[in-house]
Amino acid sequence: MKRIAIIGSGPAGLMAAQAALEQGAHVSIYEAMPSAARKFLMAGKSGLNISHSEKVHQLLGRYDAPDGRLRAMVSAFNASDIREWMEALDEPSFVGSSGRIFPVAMKASPLLRKWLRKLAERGAELYTRHRWTGWTSEGLLSFSTQNGAVQVESDATILALGGKSWSRLGSDGQWAEILSQRGVYIDPFEPSNCGVEVGWSDRLLSQHEGAPVKSIALKMGDKKSRGDIVVTRHGIESGALYPVAADLRKELSSSGSATLLIDLVPDVRTDALAKRLASANSKDSMSNRLRKAARLDKVKVALVNEVTRGSPPGDASEIAALLKALPFTVSGTAPMDDAISTAGGVSWDALDEHLMLKAVPNTYCVGEMVSWDAPTGGYLLTACMAMGKAAGAAAAKAT
Ligand SMILES: Cc1cc2nc3c(=O)[nH]c(=O)nc-3n(C[C@H](O)[C@H](O)[C@H](O)COP(=O)(O)OP(=O)(O)OC[C@H]3O[C@@H](n4cnc5c(N)ncnc54)[C@H](O)[C@@H]3O)c2cc1C
Structure with missing residues (x-):
């Protein structure tokens, strides 16, 4: 069984976990904070605008990314797939008057609870309070935990570490330094969707x-x-x-x-x-x-x-x-930490067509940590999950 380590338990990481499990992989999720997906829960405070019902070509037009890779992933896992996925978790959605899609519950917590339960039932393990600090000289993943440093071996790793705003929820962008040291180009972070x-x-x-x-x-x-x-x-x-x-x-x-x-x-x-x-x-x-x-x-x-x-x-x-x-x-x-999202992050030039880092084999990057931008309207969460879905499946399938 292929061992996939997912680091970061936001929507991108959790969707990567689900996709890897569907391919029969063994999945372990590592999260620095004491609990999963805190920013996703925060997005739920305003109803959780998870996607948008406009036509797919209009939806794809909302994304600012240098080439077609992101749009292809969103096209393959778009608003109607997200609605089906929610239905399967028994958290139905509705389309608001503006065309935005929300869970009927108008919050993220029931959806997250059911999602985490489903992942656990399929065998995923979630390790909270595990802050990823990089790689050992032998190539093992290194984490700092309450009980000291822990090292983990994986066949593939999916980094889903988020952008650089609302750092109190865990998305602090500190991973950028670790990746820079491995020769990965990071486009400068900029506040987006902000005052x-x-x-x-x-x-x-x-x-x-x-x-x-x-x-x-x-x-x-x-x-x-x-x-x-x-x-x-x-x-x-x-x-x-x-x-x-x-x-x-x-x-x-x-x-x-x-x-x-x-x-x-x-x-x-x-x-x-x-x-x-x-x-x-x-x-x-x-x-x-x-x-x-x-x-x-x-x-x-x-x-x-x-x-x-x-x-x-x-x-x-x-x-x-x-x-x-x-x-x-x-x-x-307005200050970066107050922004709903950040632009900048891992440059697309550093990634192959499956979002694998060219400089670090078998290591993928998904979600807001990659350098793309979109307005609010459900587009951010949609893209994070679409990227997670694509990379999770690719990592589990790769030999
Ligand atoms: C107030 C607010 C409202 C929002 N509302 C909406 C909305 O309605 N619709 C929408 O589409 N988007 C919304 N967003 C944006 C959306 O929440 C984010 O774009 C999305 O959560 C990003 O997902 P992600 O999985 O890439 O990263 P994140 O959700 O940021 O998750 C990254 C995870 O990685 C963990 N992590 C970071 N570094 C480490 C490390 N070194 N080791 C281990 N774990 C680490 C973090 O703790 C975090 O849990 C909102 C954002 C905010 C702040």
Whole structure:
């Protein structure tokens, strides 16, 4: 029986374990934390958006990776496979109004409990409080445990160590140093799916910190998204930012700042808006005209004043155009550890078509530790599990 060691018990590692067991391998899972899949459980706090029901070609278009390997894996294990897998664990799913897929239970704990039980029934062993520290000179896997150092021999190893955010849940990125020393190129980690920094004036913050800005549209380059945002002390936070986050980050790293355009009235066309503003009572102050004719609430008016330093243009067409594309200078992203996910990690050049490290034979990398990116919407968990599925099967089949 082939011995497969899986290191990291997040969704990528657990799916790799399941796939290897299905190929008849003996599976041992090692986890640094006192219990399994803490980040997966945290994702469950907001309902566990596990995948997305859009057409497969649209789903594949959400991934930012240098070649087709990730998309091929997601195509082979996509949203409908995930829904079937959940059904088999007796944790059915549903499609929400936005097309996102959630477990009916709207949390991760029952699904995780049943998943771990099924893996154990099939013979997988889970060793918690086992922190992987690298390889011995004989090529054995080394772990630090409460009872001292432990060495393990495996026929193949699957590293599923996660990205570098929410380190308190175990995903601390410390593995990068171990792999670098073995000649594996690590693309620099970057926060993804995170808030952004905007230098608000004291006046705006004193009146509107924490305020939601409802029903707006965001535009960055050719990426758009809709939703609500929140004004925070450091800038803007919201899930609506995440679809434009990758482009924002690229612009930030090439030019040091980026311009995010906010459409405050996405359901009204510019010409219709200009007409309404032109027919507003010219004796009203500009703030009142914006409130009455453009139906902006207080925080939206404050944002217009913030950008125009209190002097919005008087011409109706000009102000209408501004309301449809209010420019905000973004100076950075929120701290890495607060990000929902991280981009960067093991470079695709370091991996073969089965996700095996070219520099370390029989050692595979899966999940967020590999260098790809996607917005939230269930795409992260889908890809982590698809990679786990592909590498788990490949590792168990390889001779
Ligand atoms: C608040 C929050 C909400 C989220 N919501 C969603 C969502 O709704 N939908 C979605 O698609 N994604 C969501 N995500 C992202 C998603 O949870 C992650 O992308 C996913 O968990 C990554 O899976 P993974 O298995 O690659 O790594 P992880 O889940 O990070 O697991 C890696 C595991 O490896 C262990 N480990 C690390 N180093 C070592 C070591 N040296 N030795 C042994 N073990 C080690 C860690 O302790 C950890 O358990 C959310 C994330 C957060 C933080």
